Amino acid sequence: MTTSLAPDKPKVQAPVINDFSIEVATVNGSGSQTANNMLMRSIFQMGVPCSGKNLFPSNIAGLPTWFTIRANKDGYIARKAELDILVCMNPDTVFEDIQNLRSGAVCLYNEELPVNEDIRKDLTWYKIPFARIVKECCPDAKLRRLVTNMIYVGVLDFLLEIDLQETFKALKKNFARKPKAADVNIVAAQAGYDWAKANLVKRDPFRVQRMNKTQGKIIIDGTSAAALGAVFAGVTVLTWYPITPSSSLCEAMIDYLNEYRMDKATGKATFAVVQAEDELASIGMVLGASWAGARACTATAGPGISLMSEFIGLSYYAEIPAVIFDVQRTGPSTGLPTRTMQGDIRQCSGASHGDTKHPLLFPSDPSEAFDMAGQAFDLAERFQTTVFVMLDLDLGMNNWMSDAFNYPTKPLDRGKVLSVEDLKRLGKFERYRDVDGDGIPYRTLPGTDHPIASYFTRGSGHNEKALYSEKPHDYKNNMDRLARKFETFRAHVPGPVVEYEPGAEIGFIAFGTSHAATQESRDQLRNEKGVKTSYLRLRAYPFNQAVRDFISRHKHVYVIEQNRDGQMRDLLALEVGGECTKLRRVNHYTGVAIDARFITNTVLSQEGK
């Protein structure tokens, strides 16, 4: 008996095409990740924009996990707070999961769960005998737990009219090197599909129809994207200490390096990777390597940045390049390490004691993460200081639909490094002199075979010649030059992407992963309330004139970010002086990714609408 015969069904609604969200409620360690990705890929391959977000606990196996896929014909791929379709696999959360559904939603559940459909008459129910289906289709009992998840993919393929072949294609791609695994999963998906076809009557409105909005796009997570960016930026040294969510970045980079960066001629590595004993060591190694001339980076999350602070300060004062990928998560160290946050902006922009300032880059999708990884190395080497690439858990660990990456067009910028020939030509070398007026001095690398090449590196206690000095004016001169250097950054970091809406009195400023929800909220405001908004997407700190202009030209500017304190708002407030009164806060801080409705509601209430 299928649930389609249950009494009191909601009326059949008008079809909803390519616009829904699916949540799979399961436990971590149960292997549902692959199934969920295949489902998402199937939709993607049908040309429908989509995204997938995994909400998982700080634990390895056995605790609740929710995977959400959103498909949206208009390209809205931010998290959507309301769910349309729920797949219940976890007995521990089943009641809460069902309770949280909106009226009219769809609920697929494992028949083994103690679900009474009567508790929510406003839902469309599908009961699925997972154990039976999997038992039939998967003779190897050991594999059953894993492939169970493919059953619901098959069922959903049927219900949502997703082409089963796309699921097969996705599986084959995914298991390109393990054809047997592909087969087992294909069989399971087919079994789910067949069972559904034979037993279910579709009563819900959600459907996928082919369109062509994913042409040329890829699906990738942000940490892999940044890792690839580094590999194509010629990174030579990676040091790291495992921490969620940045481990993924390092592990992806290691895989890519091993695959693409072994010297053909000798079979040897053109890179070195060190798993350090902690973050103090990993940043120390980066500074040592950069000082010696390597392109070095590390990746970490907030707790790691805290530990690195002293060294980051040294990088600023002693002028040593470093690239740090900060994949932000909710703090503190024993906080919600598997939840997302844009929470390290204050910390990173000024890390360390004293007068230190550091530039930050904010990619908002994988393709930008790829590009900015490269830019970060160029900037770090040119400016001889730490450059942060600020990802977050949402971008880093979730699967994003993205433009394919563009091969870099510019050669690597290795910065102002003087070679033996340069030294011969110049006859003079003063490590900390501002020769070019941009605040950026020249450096030499250890091993440079010229009598005037060497200098001694230390913090701020030196004069322009890098000789030890405690003289007040030497210190002040140097500090003023460093301030000048930081000013120079404004013109060299990626500028904002600005979209002026004619007649808009309201401006939005967002960055990083708040972008997608912001775009969607703008449409909501326009379409639902006739409220027009302009939009500036920040891509870096420090800011440039375009940011100031944007704020000038609007009555209110909402700074949308995912932290409690409005950390970016504060940086902007300090930038624009009196106009800071225009800046309003849209702060989302719950550990889950921001959604458009939250922005829309917050803005409307602040606008008194």
Place this chain on the structure above:
Amino acid sequence: MTTSLAPDKPKVQAPVINDFSIEVATVNGSGSQTANNMLMRSIFQMGVPCSGKNLFPSNIAGLPTWFTIRANKDGYIARKAELDILVCMNPDTVFEDIQNLRSGAVCLYNEELPVNEDIRKDLTWYKIPFARIVKECCPDAKLRRLVTNMIYVGVLDFLLEIDLQETFKALKKNFARKPKAADVNIVAAQAGYDWAKANLVKRDPFRVQRMNKTQGKIIIDGTSAAALGAVFAGVTVLTWYPITPSSSLCEAMIDYLNEYRMDKATGKATFAVVQAEDELASIGMVLGASWAGARACTATAGPGISLMSEFIGLSYYAEIPAVIFDVQRTGPSTGLPTRTMQGDIRQCSGASHGDTKHPLLFPSDPSEAFDMAGQAFDLAERFQTTVFVMLDLDLGMNNWMSDAFNYPTKPLDRGKVLSVEDLKRLGKFERYRDVDGDGIPYRTLPGTDHPIASYFTRGSGHNEKALYSEKPHDYKNNMDRLARKFETFRAHVPGPVVEYEPGAEIGFIAFGTSHAATQESRDQLRNEKGVKTSYLRLRAYPFNQAVRDFISRHKHVYVIEQNRDGQMRDLLALEVGGECTKLRRVNHYTGVAIDARFITNTVLSQEGK
């Protein structure tokens, strides 16, 4: 032959009473510190306000050091940039030292130095045969190096008409437990005096005359003052790792503890001190001890704060008391560690990743350092978070004239700790619930013998009952409460000291060691240019309404601080919104203490005067 017969002397000027600065240029490790302190004390004992500042290198012996004493009848005890009297003892800097003198200044020099008086005809010269004098007065050759310095004290006593008996008194006090050392020095001072009397003709205008402006005052350095404050605040655990300039604080505290905090009954310590292996350990021990219920503190400087960041964040989120004395110095770690700076404001106010905020107290003299040390413990225990006492090297390591300290009138505030009796009475305990509406929850101590006493401490991943939770609303609730708690601080940290000057359009905001120079500059502006200024001296962050009012009520407000970036200005700007345009910067950042003339000139140029 003495220099008094040299040709071309400057004319004898009108006497200058109780208003001059003396600099002794010497090398560190030469033992001049005692002599300089005795000289300062002699002036102090004559009732004349004075201060002493030691400018020393990051090195143990053999490098140039300058000790400056300022005596001023009006009580201006900030550094004065111009020198009146120079004592040259260091061959390495003698030319520069002399070169830097203003016209009309006085120069005493060791006859062994290669000085040609002709190079500066605008100075008053006194040549002194140190070696000869000391040889006569000090038979023990081994002691001569040390007591040489007392010779110039004796000479200056004669020249400046300082009562030699006051020097003797000071020496006896200083060497109370080493009468022989006192004697040797007394003899040397006397010898210097006698030689001067016999050989010098006074040709300079500077004189000390008795007055009564030091009655009830003491001379002490700020780190000793803070250490005493902690001892009288009942500190029970001190952990530390040596770092200039905070080592002095810890070493002073250890001495006081050993002297005054051994239990009479048992002869055992009522405190524990641990020299930790580094700053990560020292703050960790403080948190562990506070968690167990001790009154615990540590002291460090900027590099230590950087290293402590992660733990400081934990203290914020897990709500564990900690008192940190930050004796600020010029950064970074290999910077100018023996120079002063108000440079850790940004770092301390927000240390750690995530949304963290910490209160800061700013003592501006030893008496306030004493009081604030006590307040810091009360606040830390009441609010269950880290409280910083922000000293700097200038306050911490220099000798300051100060009001005598007042014995605390209020009992220790140990905060919201529930005893067994409380638990019995209440029957309920939820570690992170906001029972009182002030954002501050109750806690229990380990070892509390009651079935509901225990709870589990971790970062932000918990609900009000301290049970593990990753639920979005638990996280948000907790963060909102923490924000509320921080708001509560405004009413509990020491408020500013405000002096409204009728008719003043300009306001000054200063804090900590910028206070003395600020006061003096206000008088300069009033007396020299007729410019009136009001003055608000900040004593803590976060700010209260009085700060906002002050800024409101002035046209321009100069924020005077000793760092490059205007770190306090930025905190104020964020506080006052649109009125931030009124805030102007007076940023002194050379490693040496700020002086009034710098403020005056900076303000005048910004005012276009």
Place this chain on the structure above:
Amino acid sequence: MAPEIATPQVPAEQRKQNRLGLILPDYQGSASTLCAGCGHDSITNQIIRAYFEMGIPPHMVAKMSGIGCSSKTPAYFVNKGHGFNAVHGRMPAIATGAVLGNKHLYTIGVSGDGDTASIGMGQFVHLLHRNVPMIYIMENNGVYGLTKGQFSATADLGSKSKWGKDNPAEPIDCCAMAVELGCAFVARSFSGDTKQMLAIFKAALAHKGTAFIDIVSPCITFNNHEGSTKSYKWAKDHEEQIHEIGFVPFFEQVEAEVKPGETREVQFQDGSRVRFKAVGKDYDPTNKEQALSELFKTQKERSFLTGILYLNPKQKDFCTELDTVDPPLATLPESLTRPPKEVLEEVMERLR
């Protein structure tokens, strides 16, 4: 080999009372959220049992940890004690602080091999150097469990990762380090060896000073495969018990008879005694050099020694060194911690 599962499996019907009249469930914690079969849960169970059998007042237990799967376990035992899950690698400092605040607490720290031997190495060494009275358990699985299975510094040379890669480095042997550094109680065990763990934990509770216990504790999810040298199978096959341990707490002295073969006995400061029965060769646990040479030998042979490797109960501990008043510093009254007014006046007088 199926390891026990923490807390839930402690039999509720076990109603035997200890010397405080408490029963085993009084020492339980919250339900474990570790992977089913994780070695750490077996350790938790023996910790519970040791506190119970030793009759430790649960409210006097302070449970400290860093970060990692292992560091989560303090939530799974002795719920009536206070627990503190601190930051990664810094449990020693937090625990030292707690001991400073209240020296009467029974302080136990649980850490992992990552937490201890990587990021925590500095604090680990200095904790031992201070001899802070506490139990320090390192739950050693050769990987970073919570961050998904990267090798730690205790992974053996050539041990295979879940993804088939060989570990390139020799392991850091924390027991050998501890012995070398003079730690006065150094033990190693295996999470599958419940009896031995229990005896060691009880002895550790009697010891005054740092009791360091390294326990091979397989990570079922990331390091329990063929080729791993920290798997259940490998550990079972390569464990070399150096002796059998009999522990006699001070409050049970009368009943205890010397069992046949128990030749060596060491007495703790509280009067409790530990007796060793030789297994194979004669091993003197009070001999530092023998401990090291046996450790080196088994390192070479790719096996691992278990038992109490080194023991010196006479060594001065940190609290004895600090010599504070008897009550905990945490609760000293103001009358003892704030000197009277006259003292301040005396100080002021000197500065006038």
Place this chain on the structure above:
Amino acid sequence: MAPEIATPQVPAEQRKQNRLGLILPDYQGSASTLCAGCGHDSITNQIIRAYFEMGIPPHMVAKMSGIGCSSKTPAYFVNKGHGFNAVHGRMPAIATGAVLGNKHLYTIGVSGDGDTASIGMGQFVHLLHRNVPMIYIMENNGVYGLTKGQFSATADLGSKSKWGKDNPAEPIDCCAMAVELGCAFVARSFSGDTKQMLAIFKAALAHKGTAFIDIVSPCITFNNHEGSTKSYKWAKDHEEQIHEIGFVPFFEQVEAEVKPGETREVQFQDGSRVRFKAVGKDYDPTNKEQALSELFKTQKERSFLTGILYLNPKQKDFCTELDTVDPPLATLPESLTRPPKEVLEEVMERLR
């Protein structure tokens, strides 16, 4: 006993040329700003001499340090090398990074006992664990010189401070730790023993892997008084040379004769050889256990062993392990470090 003073006293008239045609002054640094008589300056002088005699190209020297008086010394030798005075206790990471960037550099790190054994302990252990090819000198005075004389973790039990207080703890013996951890070149010397230092430094330059050298180096200002166990007098009275060291660099093999009594010889990977002449007992520097037991013994006797305590020139070093291309990673051309366009397209294709 008057120690030498750094740089300035290197006799300028010494015009002897080394195998590169360079003279001793080519290896000098800036004038020392340490206290006159500081042990560290004597060490500096022998470092200079070792680089000179070994004919190391000065521009290939990378001089790394943490913070402390000792950590200042890289400014006082080989001015033509690049120097890096980093942050306190983290020299190992900085040095490891430099080696990663350019494995052809002759990397030397100078640290203090505070810099190494306190704040730097974690990095120190892991540097040894990795066997990063470099020389690591710990200038050991038992105190924090630069912060004015507090005891460090290497101070001996009962050693008196300048202010008359006894150090309450046993010392951490970094040599014993290094041996235990498997460091393949562990030596100890005394800043007053110039001949021995020179031989050790030269051998260290020939060694591939971490050469750890602990040198007792009295702090004349804060730890040279009666009662201190790191004073010149104490060190002179308590130094126990374990052997005399003869070093034969690979480029001087022909001239070198075996001196009478030189019984043991160990050969380095570059062909250089070190020969040991027994002093008193026969000591086998390739025996880890003997090294430890001798160290323990002298610890107990309150004396200190000097010489090359442990040596194993065959151990795999970190760079060999990493197996990178021959040129320094620092200067690899873009053609080697940026994969071609096709590779990116291949990756994209997989993700479409």
